[in-house]
Each structure stands twice: as C-alpha cells, then as structure tokens.
Amino acid sequence: MTVLTGRQTAAVVVMNLDRAQAVEVMKHLSEPEAEAIAAEIVALRRLDTETTAHALGEFHRLVAGHLPPGRGGRDIAARLLEASLGTERAGEVLGRVTTTRASASFDFLGAAAPAQLATLLDGELPQTTALVLAHLPVDQAAAVLAALPDPTRTDIAQAIATMGTATQEAISVVADALRARTGVFAAHDVPETLGGVEPLVEIINRSDATTEKSLLAGIEARDSALAEDIRSRMLTFVDIVKLESRDAQRVLRGIDARSLALALKGAPAGVAEVILANVSERNREAVGEEARLLGPVRMSHVEEARAEIVRTIRALEAAGEITVRRSDEDEYVD
Numbered sequence: 001m002t003v004l005t006g007r008q009t010a011a012v013v014v015m016n017l018d019r020a021q022a023v024e025v026m027k028h029l030s031e032p033e034a035e036a037i038a039a040e041i042v043a044l045r046r047l048d049t050e051t052t053a054h055a056l057g058e059f060h061r062l063v064a065g066h067l068p069p070g071r072g073g074r075d076i077a078a079r080l081l082e083a084s085l086g087t088e089r090a091g092e093v094l095g096r097v098t099t100t101r102a103s104a105s106f107d108f109l110g111a112a113a114p115a116q117l118a119t120l121l122d123g124e125l126p127q128t129t130a131l132v133l134a135h136l137p138v139d140q141a142a143a144v145l146a147a148l149p150d151p152t153r154t155d156i157a158q159a160i161a162t163m164g165t166a167t168q169e170a171i172s173v174v175a176d177a178l179r180a181r182t183g184v185f186a187a188h189d190v191p192e193t194l195g196g197v198e199p200l201v202e203i204i205n206r207s208d209a210t211t212e213k214s215l216l217a218g219i220e221a222r223d224s225a226l227a228e229d230i231r232s233r234m235l236t237f238v239d240i241v242k243l244e245s246r247d248a249q250r251v252l253r254g255i256d257a258r259s260l261a262l263a264l265k266g267a268p269a270g271v272a273e274v275i276l277a278n279v280s281e282r283n284r285e286a287v288g289e290e291a292r293l294l295g296p297v298r299m300s301h302v303e304e305a306r307a308e309i310v311r312t313i314r315a316l317e318a319a320g321e322i323t324v325r326r327s328d329e330d331e332y333v334d
Helices: 006-016 019-027 031-043 049-058 074-085 087-104 114-120 126-133 138-147 152-162 168-182 197-205 209-222 224-233 237-242 245-252 257-263 269-277 281-294 299-318
Strands: none
Touching: 006 019, 006 031, 006 049, 114 138, 126 138, 126 152, 126 168, 138 152, 138 197, 138 209, 152 197, 152 209, 152 224, 197 209, 197 224, 209 224, 209 299, 237 269, 237 299, 245 269, 245 299, 257 281, 257 299
16 A cells, blocks of 8 residues: 555654644644544554655655554544644544544445345344444435335334444444445445434434334334434424524425415414414415315325425425524423
C-alpha cells in the first residue's frame, strides 16, 4: 500500500508527529479538514514501513532505515480531535466519521431494489438483517422492511431496537458474505456501529401507515415497554400542535381539503384548532364543506389521511425546513 491519496499522506504525517505537534497542526485546520484527516487516521490503523516512508518522503521527511509503523486507529483520532476541537465537538466529529464509514461498508447495496434486498436477506438471522438495515439509507431500509412478511419484519425491528455495539469482525463477516453473493469484492477494516431504538424509529417514520401499524402492534405483543419507548420518540398526527404557526402552514399547504376533512374526523379539539387556524379562509370553508359531505367513514381512511400529514411533517423536518418541539408540556390530549 505505497500509493496514498493526498489526505491519506497528510494523515500519516500527523500520525507520526509527536502529540503536541499533531495537536498544533490540527488546530490550524478547519472542522471539515480535521474531520477528513480524522477519518483517514481511523482507517489507517496499521501501516507498513514502506508506506510510512513513502508518505513522509512526500513531506520532505526522507528517512533511510527503520521507521516505526504508523500509529493510527480510533483512539489516536479521538485524542487529537479532543485536544484541537474540545471534547464535545470532537465527539460529534468522530461520530460523523464512524457513521459515514459504517454506512459505506454496505454502499454496494445502494442500487438494489427493496424486493431484491429482501430476497438477498431471506433466511438470515433477524440480528444479521438488522445490522444491514441499520447501515442503509433510512428510506431504503424502510422499503426493505415493508417488503418483508410478518412476523419476520417484527423480529428484525425488535433486533434493531435492542442491538448493541457490533464488533468489526461481525460487520466484516456480514459485509463479506453479502458481497460474495452479489459478486462485489469485500472490504475490511470497518468500524463499530451502534443499534438501538433511534435507528428503528427513523425507519418506521419513513414507512407507510400499514407497515408502521403492523410493526408497532407486533412489537407491542412482545415487549410493551419497548413499543411505548418507540411511540414516545415517533412523530405522530397530534405533533402538528408542536409546530410554530409558520411551520404548520408549510405542512398544510400541500394537503387537499378532503384529506384534511378525513384527518379531522374524531381528532382532538386542540389538533383541529391548530389545523383550521393555519389554513386560508377559503380552504377552511372547503374543509367544512367536505366534512359535511363525508358522513361516516372507515377508520382506515382516516388513518391514511393523517399519515399523509405525518409524512409531510417528517419529510419537512428531515429537510430542516420546519422544527418540531418535543417537550411534553406542548402536547394536547383529548
């Protein structure tokens, strides 16, 4: 491995400076630059003498003879970042580095259709599939989960929520096996990853109403405390009351009058008040007219209309266009 990129070469140089010098160098980098160098230091865990010599030679530190191996790894990166950026910012940067590199381990699955991935993962243990889905883009993971039958997907959802830290060896084994099946060369030296409720919540938040309801019901039957924890972190229809007026108007702008009328069927008074207060007078009249014409409706139609609003809230929050307050005192109850 004697041919290195510019960033890798810079990382090798930093790794071979004494700590005080390395910290001083990192202090002169912007946060994106420090993050990039930290990512390379984490990746370059051990280097042979030839590669180290070549990298240092690029920086006019020609050494003839016996050079020590490069001193890389997560701990080295963490100490340098903490000294140059402070503990809090260092944790954030290293977290982004780890998450990015972990997800990259399964990049070769990015172009696969959800049905293909569901077939690829068929027969795997729930914990194995959970590990893979936790590394996929959230929308893709949600689509794969929706393509799986029950009770398999409930098993997987529960495994995601209760998954702890996966070792490098475990991730390597899974990635290598899937690459072998898809004809893609394996890559090693992957970082640890952490599962938990939040990754599952993100996946469920991107699922359709049917999948969401099925998953929560399945988990509820197995572990009511876990199901309650998941629900407490999810965005729901009533969360529209937690939006500022401007954000509520942004959400409701694209929802037609019939859908709003359906969503308001049996809705808590506080929720109805927020919705009607944040649509135009013309739309308010249209909603009222639709409500008068609706009569009795199936609950599934009401749930789908509410899910449309929830999907809009989730999408706009994920895009950073609106902010959802999550404090308990802001909640309305029926």
